[in-house]
Amino acid sequence: MDRRRSRGETCEVSEDRTGLGDVHLWWGWLDASEPAGDILATEVLSLDERERAARFHFARDQQRFILARGMLRHVLARYVCRRAQDITFQYLSHGKPRLADSGDIEFNLAHSHDLVLCAVSRAQVGVDVERLQPVAEIEQLARMTFSPAEQAALFALEPDQRLLGFFNGWTRKEAYVKARGDGLAMRLDAFDVSLKPGEPAALLDNRLDPNEVARWSLAAISPAEGYVAAVAAPSQGINVCVRQWEWLASL
Numbered sequence: 001m002d003r004r005r006s007r008g009e010t011c012e013v014s015e016d017r018t019g020l021g022d023v024h025l026w027w028g029w030l031d032a033s034e035p036a037g038d039i040l041a042t043e044v045l046s047l048d049e050r051e052r053a054a055r056f057h058f059a060r061d062q063q064r065f066i067l068a069r070g071m072l073r074h075v076l077a078r079y080v081c082r083r084a085q086d087i088t089f090q091y092l093s094h095g096k097p098r099l100a101d102s103g104d105i106e107f108n109l110a111h112s113h114d115l116v117l118c119a120v121s122r123a124q125v126g127v128d129v130e131r132l133q134p135v136a137e138i139e140q141l142a143r144m145t146f147s148p149a150e151q152a153a154l155f156a157l158e159p160d161q162r163l164l165g166f167f168n169g170w171t172r173k174e175a176y177v178k179a180r181g182d183g184l185a186m187r188l189d190a191f192d193v194s195l196k197p198g199e200p201a202a203l204l205d206n207r208l209d210p211n212e213v214a215r216w217s218l219a220a221i222s223p224a225e226g227y228v229a230a231v232a233a234p235s236q237g238i239n240v241c242v243r244q245w246e247w248l249a250s251l
Helices: 035-042 047-054 059-080 138-145 148-155 159-180
Strands: 023-029 089-091 097-099 106-112 115-121 126-131 191-193 203-206 217-221 227-233 240-244
Touching: 023 059, 023 227, 035 059, 047 059, 059 106, 059 115, 097 106, 106 159, 115 126, 115 227, 126 159, 138 148, 138 159, 148 159, 148 191, 159 191, 159 217, 159 227, 217 240
Parallel strands: 023 240, 106 126
Antiparallel strands: 023 115, 089 097, 106 115, 126 227, 191 203, 217 227
């Protein structure tokens, strides 16, 4: 099987839909240091999104939701040639959102603490991100969510490599499930991904459908220091173009 190396280098991204590459990955900060962020994000939200934001108990969580959804709308507006506030979403059976009337553009959103990622592609796409931080009882958590093969690979790592190995595995599994749109319907231990630090991201096995290995590729991304992320898409190798979202630059 020809498995081209996945790339996650930073590059200039054209929002021209005819020039859309495999995956455009936008990332931004959710603790707004730019006052314009709160304004530009809030003014494009739908009534439903404003109501969802109001239900958050803590102001920080509310702000992060507003900035994430606002950034998503502003990013997608660049690809569908309409105003951010005019974008409408529909939701698939397992809750995955998609554009209501732009069928050739797919997207996925993920956030962890104060960082958000938005992946845009013409094919199914999934993205996940986690901040590297200590995990209590990491071995117990791995036994609950990883396959036996993944557990063996994780526990074979040196102790100081296991945290990174765990988050490598977790983000790659989540990105794959999100790209497929299965939600909680797919067991996380039904398939294997690579997780050893330094090894290429890859789907190694899917015991429900072995042909999936040839259809899907994963890419490991480091959007910012202290964060681990992964992208999944149905292609032989992923060319990921990474760009930081800046509110003032979007004006």
